[in-house]
Amino acid sequence: QKEVEQNSGPLSVPEGAIASLNCTYSDRGSQSFFWYRQYSGKSPELIMSIYSNGDKEDGRFTAQLNKASQYVSLLIRDSQPSDSATYLCAVERSNDYKLSFGAGTTVTVRA
Amino acid sequence: NAGVTQTPKFRILKIGQSMTLQCTQDMNHNYMYWYRQDPGMGLKLIYYSVGAGITDKGEVPNGYNVSRSTTEDFPLRLELAAPSQTSVYFCASSYGVAGEAFFGQGTRLTVV
Secondary structure, X not given: OOOEEEOOOOEEEEOOOOEEEXXXXXXXXXXXXXXXXXXXXXXOEEEEEEOOOEEEEEOOEEEEEEOOOOEEEEEEOOOOHHHXXXXXXXXXOOOOOOEEEXXXXXXXXXX | OOOEEEEOOEEEEOOOOOEEEEEEEOOOOOEXXXXXXXXXXXXXXXXXXXXXXXXXXXXXXXXXXXXXXXXXXXXXEEOOOOHHHOEEEEEEEEOXXXXXXXXXXXXXXXXX
16 A cells, blocks of 8 residues: 555646545554645645644645545645646655655646 | 755766765755655655754665755765666755755756
8 A cells, every 4th residue: 555645637627616636645643744736847846734634725725634534635726727737745654754745646727 | 045956957877877966955954855756656755864964764765875064965976877766856955844845946867
C-alpha cells in the first residue's frame, strides 16, 4: 500500500465549477497535511495546510480532513483556467516528521 | 529576497561523471531538503539537514552526498552519475514544519 494515494487524473472541469481532489494516507499517526500546487515545469508551491479534523477555507480553496478515515481532500470553488496545474498531497510521517507525497492529480480547467 | 535559489537549471551528464547541484536560501531557515521528482511520481526525499553541520539520509540517498557548512547553502553531490539519476531535483527549505516549505525552481538533470 502506498503511503499517500491521490485520485488518478487528469481531472477536467469547466470554468466556474468545483474541482474535488482526494487523498488517502496509510500512517494513522500522521497529524499534518499539506496541498501543493505545481504548474507544468515549475516548482511546488504550498497552498493549504491542515492539522485538525474538519474544514479549512482559504479563498476559493477548502481543505477537508478526516483522520479517522485517513482522508484529506481539496476543493477548488469557482475554478479558473489559472487553476490548471498538478496538485500534490503531502502527509507528514509520524515517525520522522518528514513528508510523503502523493503522485499528484492534474487538473485542467476548460474555458 | 530571492527565497531558494538552485543552479544550474538544466544539465546533461555522461554516465560516470560527477557534479554538484547548488542550493542557497536567504530566509535563515534551519531546515533544508533535497527531493527528486520522476514523471508521474511524488517527490522523494534524498537528504535533509536540520542546521549547519547536521545532515541525514532521506528515502533515496544512494548515489548522492550532501554537506551543510553554512545555514544558507546545501549542495547536493552526484558521484558516478547513472541513468537512474535522470530526474528533476528540487531543493527546499523551511523554518520548522517540513510541510511548510519553500522550493527552489528545480534542476532538470539528464544522464546519458
